[in-house]
Structures are given as C-alpha cells and as structure tokens.
Amino acid sequence: MVGIDDPWHSRPIDVHRWSDHPEVASIVAQIWAEHFPAENKSKPGPKPKTPFKDQLKILLLDCYVAWLEDPELSIGISMSTNAYDTGSRYNALRISKHMILVVKRLIDVGLLDEAKGSYGGAGIGSNRTTRIRPSEALQALFQGAKVTRDDIRRAANEECVILRGTDDRRVDYEDTEETNRQRDELRAYNSVLAAHYIDLPGLEEAPAHSS
Known part of the structure; x- marks a missing residue:
C-alpha cells in the first residue's frame, strides 16, 4: 500500500453515486468474489437496508469519479460507527456502518491507499477523517473499464x-x-x-x- 502524501487534498465521500452500467457491475462482481467470499454466505439476523455488495459499488463509484477528476485526490471517510445513520434523509441509499468493514477490507487487500484519521481534541484544526484513494491495483481495473463520467448518476431520491x-x-x-x-x-x-x-x-x- 502506498501512502497518501497530502491527505488534505481531498473531499468528503459522496454516498449518492449509482450506475447500472454492465462494466461497473463486472468490476464490482470481480472484487466481491475475490475479496468478500464470507459475505456470500447467508447469515442469521436482520438484513441491511442496502445490501453490502451495493455499498461496495457505491464506494467504488465514488473512488472512480475522484480518480477521473484527479488521480491524487483522496476521499475523506469516517471510520466511526456513529457517523452512519440509515434513517437520515441525507442518506438516500441507506449506507450503514458496514461501509467501514468494506473500506478496511479493500485497504487490507491493497485496493485502497490510506492515511489514517487523526483527532487531537474538540475544535483542533488538525482533526480529520481517514483518507482513502484508489491504489495502483484498483486504478488498473479502472483504466480497463469502458465507463464514462456520464454513466454514473445521482441517486433518484437524494435529498x-x-x-x-x-x-x-x-x-x-x-x-x-x-x-x-x-x-x-x-x-x-x-x-x-x-x-x-x-x-x-x-x-x-x-x-x-x-x-
């Protein structure tokens, strides 16, 4: 994993990306099958409002958009479970705290570069969320995809x-x-x-x- 030299060159994650493009589905399916095999098994308990595989898609789409804009641009994302409210009107696609596990997994397998967040106390100017960015391996997948910026749209019910x-x-x-x-x-x-x-x-x- 390559470090992120300038974590302040970033923007917050956009959780309202969506696309039904077949190449997007292919990349998501490939990463899901290779790196999330345990999630393919049925588990007891309540099901998430948005399937975990769809949350992976939303994350990858925003990484792709950021990469198209600027390969050096990072995405800020909270790794605190308190940051995810599936009932909020500003979370139309119902992203849950499971997104944290998705991010950690992509970091562990070398698909995302990371700069860990920092917190020095309330109101400290150096406080920031974790920054992530597509690694060279994920960029290679992006480069082979025939997906344009226009193939990625906003969630229909975004507030x-x-x-x-x-x-x-x-x-x-x-x-x-x-x-x-x-x-x-x-x-x-x-x-x-x-x-x-x-x-x-x-x-x-x-x-x-x-x-």
Whole structure:
C-alpha cells in the first residue's frame, strides 16, 4: 500500500453515486468474489437496508469519479460507527456502518491507499477523517473499464432541500408544505438539466493583423 502524501487534498465521500452500467457491475462482481467470499454466505439476523455488495459499488463509484477528476485526490471517510445513520434523509441509499468493514477490507487487500484519521481534541484544526484513494491495483481495473463520467448518476431520491446548523452540519427536519414545494421544484429543475447537455462555445481568437 502506498501512502497518501497530502491527505488534505481531498473531499468528503459522496454516498449518492449509482450506475447500472454492465462494466461497473463486472468490476464490482470481480472484487466481491475475490475479496468478500464470507459475505456470500447467508447469515442469521436482520438484513441491511442496502445490501453490502451495493455499498461496495457505491464506494467504488465514488473512488472512480475522484480518480477521473484527479488521480491524487483522496476521499475523506469516517471510520466511526456513529457517523452512519440509515434513517437520515441525507442518506438516500441507506449506507450503514458496514461501509467501514468494506473500506478496511479493500485497504487490507491493497485496493485502497490510506492515511489514517487523526483527532487531537474538540475544535483542533488538525482533526480529520481517514483518507482513502484508489491504489495502483484498483486504478488498473479502472483504466480497463469502458465507463464514462456520464454513466454514473445521482441517486433518484437524494435529498435536495438541505438544512444546516450553526456549525454548517446538515440537520434533519420534519417536512412541511413549504419544504415539499421546494423539493418538487428543485427536482423538476434537476430533471430538466439532467436531460440536456449544456455547453459554452469557445471563442475563436481574432486573426493577427500585420502592421
């Protein structure tokens, strides 16, 4: 595993990535079969709202998007079980604390590079979550995939009306007629934008004039 030189060159994990592209399914199936054999066995007890294999897919998709944007970009992810609330309106795909086990497994088998999180006390500026990034082995799988950025979409029921507290953290809330109206309008706008390709034509340089 290669270390991450600059863990501050990062962004938070995006848990609302999804794709039904067959090549995405193939990569997920390959990694699942090779590195998560124990999860293929039926286990007693309650089942997760989102299957563990789908949580692996969501993680891999966000790693892929980050890698496309910048191969040096890391993803910040909490390794605390308290950070995962499957009932939160901001967790549309119901990511659970099992994501921590998925991340640890990918690190152990050499598919993710890692910079462990640090905590020096409340309010300390150097506090940060764990950073992860596709390793060379995972990048090799990505390079062979015929998947474009446009093949990866947002979760259909992702919350778009966001309430933030004084510390800028997202706050859950009860819906009202006003929040429902705002959500309907935003989703209508987003649907229109998603159905169109928006581009700005480049400005041609004026021809040089000889004096």
